[in-house]
Amino acid sequence: AQSVAQPEDQVNVAEGNPLTVKCTYSVSGNPYLFWYVQYPNRGLQFLLKYITGDNLVKGSYGFEAEFNKSQTSFHLKKPSALVSDSALYFCAVRDMNEYSSASKIIFGSGTRLSIRP
Amino acid sequence: KAGVTQTPRYLIKTRGQQVTLSCSPISGHRSVSWYQQTPGQGLQFLFEYFSETQRNKGNFPGRFSGRQFSNSRSEMNVSTLELGDSALYLCASSLDRVGTDTQYFGPGTRLTVL
Numbered sequence: 314a315q316s317v318a319q320p321e322d323q324v325n326v327a328e329g330n331p332l333t334v335k336c337t338y339s340v341s342g343n344p345y346l347f348w349y350v351q352y353p354n355r356g357l358q359f360l361l362k363y364i365t366g367d368n369l370v371k372g373s374y375g376f377e378a379e380f381n382k383s384q385t386s387f388h389l390k391k392p393s394a395l396v397s398d399s400a401l402y403f404c405a406v407r408d409m410n411e412y413s414s415a416s417k418i419i420f421g422s423g424t425r426l427s428i429r430p
Numbered sequence: 431k432a433g434v435t436q437t438p439r440y441l442i443k444t445r446g447q448q449v450t451l452s453c454s455p456i457s458g459h460r461s462v463s464w465y466q467q468t469p470g471q472g473l474q475f476l477f478e479y480f481s482e483t484q485r486n487k488g489n490f491p492g493r494f495s496g497r498q499f500s501n502s503r504s505e506m507n508v509s510t511l512e513l514g515d516s517a518l519y520l521c522a523s524s525l526d527r528v529g530t531d532t533q534y535f536g537p538g539t540r541l542t543v544l
Contacts, residue, residue, distance in 0.1 A: 347532070356434070356520055356535035403473065417486045418463075418533065420473040 315340045315408040319421035326394045326428050334389040334424045336404030346387040347405040347418070348378055357403060363387060374398070394428045401425050432457065434523050434536035442542045448509040451539045455502050455523030462504040463533060464496060467518040476519075479504055480526075508541075516543045 317338045326332045338344055345364055349357040361372025368380045378389045387404060404421040435454045443449050455462050464476040475488040479498035496506040502523070508515055518540050522533035 356537045422472045
């Protein structure tokens with residue numbers, strides 16, 4: 314069975330510093346990985362995804378994520394944090410080996426990112 | 431292109447009642463998924479529809495049901511509401527039922543059960 318873990322409930326970073334939001338996953342086959350962001354009282358907004366190819370994926374708002382197959386991780390990163398990046402971030406995985414039996418996307422528990430001025 | 435829309439945005443019901451939530455996907459999208467979001471359980475998958483067929487279902491009781499119409503609009507219904515059903519219900523649509531497709535989410539319907 315597939316699973317995804319976000320080990321940190323909250324990450325605090327000073328504005329202008331680099332940020333990392335961690336995500337690890339477990340699948341039986343090849344993973345499709347996603348990052349979403351949720352602002353208060355809003356739905357989830359797509360940031361980026363990894364399907365295949367280059368391990369470094371670039372997404373919206375200056376975010377990027379690095380796929381590491383050996384460590385089964387897909388950490389979200391940004392070189393310089395902004396106060397406006399403060400939000401709830403979700404990692405998600407779909408196991409493509411299970412696709413034929415109608416796999417579903419599993420979301421992590423979320424990490425609250427707080428950027429202080 | 432208009433995004434995913436969900437109606438109503440807010441809903442207050444009492445225990446034992448039933449409720450129907452509506453989701454209109456992005457034009458051209460054929461897959462619609464529903465999620466329940468609560469502070470304690472996070473985001474949990476309810477079900478997925480593609481071309482009017484339920485293709486996948488999460489681990490929720492039979493009180494939760496859904497359907498999709500020929501225009502891809504979807505509804506979900508919860509019967510015999512319980513206090514624990516209070517949550518943000520999110521709908522997401524994607525172009526096709528392929529694992530690589532990005533899901534785009536609506537703003538959600540916040541259901542409060544009293």
